[in-house]
Amino acid sequence: MxxxxxxxxxxxxxxxxxxxxxxxxxxxxxxxxxxxxxxxxxxxxxxxxxxxxxxxxxxxxxxxxxxxxxxxxxxxxxxxxxxxxxxxxxxKVDCLSECHxxxxxxxxxxxHKDVETSIVNSVHSKVDKNGVEKKFSEDIPTCKECHDEPLYRPMSFFKTIRSGISEEAMSRCKSCHKKDDFIFRFYSHVTSRLHRTKNPLNIAEMCGRCHDNAELVARHKLSTRAAFSYGETFHGKAARFLDERIPDCLDCHINKGESVHQILSSTDPKASINENNRGKICATTDCHPQASPRLAKYSVHAEFNLEQSPVQYFFTFFFIVLTGGTLLPLMGIIFLDLLRRLFPNAVIKRRK
Amino acid sequence: MEKHPVIKTINGQKYFYRFTLDQRIQHVILFWAVITLVLTGMPLKFTSAAWAPYLYALFGGIKAAPVVHKIAGVILLLLFTYHVVYLIYNIYKEQIIPLKNKEGLNALKVLKVVATQPLVPNLKDAKDIGALMKYLLYLTNKRPDGDEFTWKEKFDYWAPFWGMVVIGLSGLIMWNKVLATKIVPGYVINFSLIAHSDEALLAALFLFIWHWYNVHFSTSVFPMGTVFITGYLSEELMVEDHYEYYVKVMKEAGLEHEILPPHGEHSHAPQTERRRPQEGGHA
Incomplete structure (x- = not known):
């Protein structure tokens, strides 16, 4: 209609x-x-x-x-x-075209052609190592799948609550540079790259658009609905409450200093999440600097799923049974007790 | 002891001493800590629920609420430690030492003292549960004669006791994850999180449904039980829930002739009528 x-x-x-x-x-x-x-x-x-x-x-x-x-x-x-x-x-706009x-x-x-090189070398490449097109390559994200233009967030060194340009920060540029228009543009250019354009929840939701899609997860034989299982960890929960200091997908899945477009498969020996490199992830200066490599044995993407994490499945199952086994009989007693109080004098066999 | 007579008479009504001031203060600290922990913990367990961000914001959101949660957790763990020391000290001072002076000690005797503590579950509890089920299913008009602590109260004591061990330990592991994983592998944190949050949900539901029903919402005590504040339980509730213990206390106090008959039914009107002639007789 x-x-x-x-x-x-x-x-x-x-x-x-x-x-x-x-x-x-x-x-x-x-x-x-x-x-x-x-x-x-x-x-x-x-x-x-x-x-x-x-x-x-x-x-x-x-x-x-x-x-x-x-x-x-x-x-x-x-x-x-x-x-x-x-x-x-x-x-549709092609982000790889040369602009003016x-x-x-x-x-x-x-x-943005160089970004393409990063993507081609990453797990999100449409072709495999031999240059052969992957199965279901149409599922692989393109630029605009992640970059929903334009989420502009300024640096917050000088102010933590207000969004927009910080006059104090701009004044530092003005002491040397004269043209306001140039200063503004350069400031935006630098700050929008130093500051994350998305908060951890935005990032997780962005990745989740494909990685939480059960059909895509099954088709590409992935072990988890990634954003969902991340959401079950403290990091994910804090992200949902809009904590910005918390690590999101990119913090663990990219080697420090590499382009965010270079996410590698866990089977790749160079990947940050590869079995041999994983120990270093948690112990970065900004996260848990004193942590031993054992901390990284934490399974971030464990789900209540018999095939994926059997031990945790049974552990959780035990608590479900314990909860049900305790509460249901007790609530049954409360129910019977309330009924009994409705008919206090009713009885089948009266004792003297 | 003189300050807290076992039976106190106010306006002709008898009240029975149940909890010392120390125990009542422990209970107040316990429930304040638990309620704070539940309120600051549940929004994190049910992050995607509509109410979660509002409740969390009440405790300062993601920056402050975890701190509040940890403070309350530390208070609860300190209370737990105090309680265990208090328990051992009291049993030692009031039961083990007199026993030692009287007839000497051996491991078996100490074990017997521990096993016969009033809060330790025993065979009578099983019988009482059976008798209660018969009563609730209208098979009899007689309620079980409860002892000093009924099976319900023992449940109320031991469930949080086990809960505090599980939730406290797992909480400490997650809080000190860096220290903990120097010894144990990281997936222990996975198990800690499951145990912490699932056991906490069980404890919260147990306390807010079962415990509150028994001590506040049941028609015998509604709108609120007061024994946790005053330490004294009314004769009516003593007769209803602790008849065996009631008879014992009344006999010890030399009040055999004033013992009320056991409650068969829940109705309250006949009770007051039953009491009236006795009060008259007393005067």
Whole structure:
């Protein structure tokens, strides 16, 4: 019903918007919006129903976009297939394309191509070591599966509660650098990389989108629903209560100093979680510096599952039986006691 | 002893001394610590429940609530240690030493003293459970004649006792995981977590359903039992739950002629009527 009415109203609504736009004065110009795309895309409600019948919001929030990591990239820098306005339905953005930004250290056109190399070497590669395409390679995540743009979180050295730019931190840049616009951009560029853009719960939920999907877990023969079992540990529970000091998936599954895109399979001898390297994970300076390698024998992803962790299964089972075996008879007695009190004088065989 | 007579008469009603001030203070510390531990622990066990973040926030959220939990845990463990020392000291001073002076000691005699402590489960408890079931299933109109501590009270004592050992030990292991894993492998922490959280749920449900039903919510005591505050139990409840012990205490106090008949039924109206002529006679 709802879908139908949206479908019917979209052309009329678009026409209305076009009329309104044509009457409005030219919008204020934006740093990256050379193509004047925001002329249309700045209006909330700008949307259409695509071929699959899915409602797509085409609105760009200027405030969010202008503080995002891509603020300085022109729209056409990523949407390379758009040549004229009004444009045809745009293709999906390929993050590996060269965008119209010059990388300052090499003065080459910028691209995320290097990340692809990391991914290809990681467990999330679509091809195996011999370059042969893996089974179910369509399940393997691409950039946007994890990078849901743009979650901008600033450094919090100078303030711990407020979000946004820290004036005190900016003032340190200003003592040497003069152009406000440059300082702002550089500050955002550096801080958004030093600070995590997602909190541990966001990370776990992001990985969980695939790793908690029972179908995918079975298809790829994984031993656990990873984010779920992580959620059963103290780390996962603290993450759920929005603790940011707690380790998430990336802290254990990536070797210190490596790109976050280089997650390796536990069978890989170079992997941080490989049997021979695992002992070092817990004992990092920021976590449990005094810990012996034995601490890493903790099974983070143990589940109440007979096949995966039989000993823990029976241990938990014992407590379930103990709980049921204690409480059910006692609650039965309470129930009978309440009934008895309803009919205090009723008795089958009265004793003198 | 004179300060706390075994039987106290207030407004013509008899009250029976059950718990010393020391024991009552121990119990208050125990329940405050346990309630705090449950309130700061359950949101962590049921993290995804809708109420969990709100209850946790009440104790300062993820930064402060674990500290509150540990403080309460330490208080409970100190209380447990005190209680065990208190228990051994009292048995030693009041039973072992007099026995030693009277007839000398051997291992068998000490074992007998320990085995006949009022809170140690015995054959009578099994019989009482059987008798209670008969009563609850309307097979008889006679309740079991309870001793000083009934099987329910022994359950209430030993369940938290075992619980504190299990939950305390596993809690200490998880708290001092780095120290613990110098000796034991990390998967001991997995088992500690299971034992800690599952046993805690059992203990919480046991206390808040079973214990509270018996001491507060049952129609005989509702809305609240007061023996844990005053140390004295009313004659009515003495007769209902501890008849055997009641008769013994009354005889020791030389009040044989005032002993009330056992409660057959739960009805309260006949009781007061039954008491009235005796009160008149007493005056």
């Amino acid at each position: 709802l879908k139908k009415s949206i479908n019917k109203n979209v052309p009329a609504f678009t026409l209305f918007l076009t009329l309104v736009f044509s009457l409005l004065p030219a919008s204020i110009s934006f740093a990256a919006d050379v193509g004047n795309c925001l002329l249309c895309h700045k209006y909330p409600g700008l949307s259409r129903v695509d071929e699959k019948g899915k409602l797509r919001l085409l609105f760009i929030n200027e405030d969010i976009f202008n503080t995002s990591v891509h603020a300085k990239v022109k729209c056409e820098g990523c949407h390379t297939d758009i040549q004229k306005i009004p444009h045809d339905p745009a293709k 930004i010059t990388e300052p250290s090499t003065e080459q056109k910028f691209s």
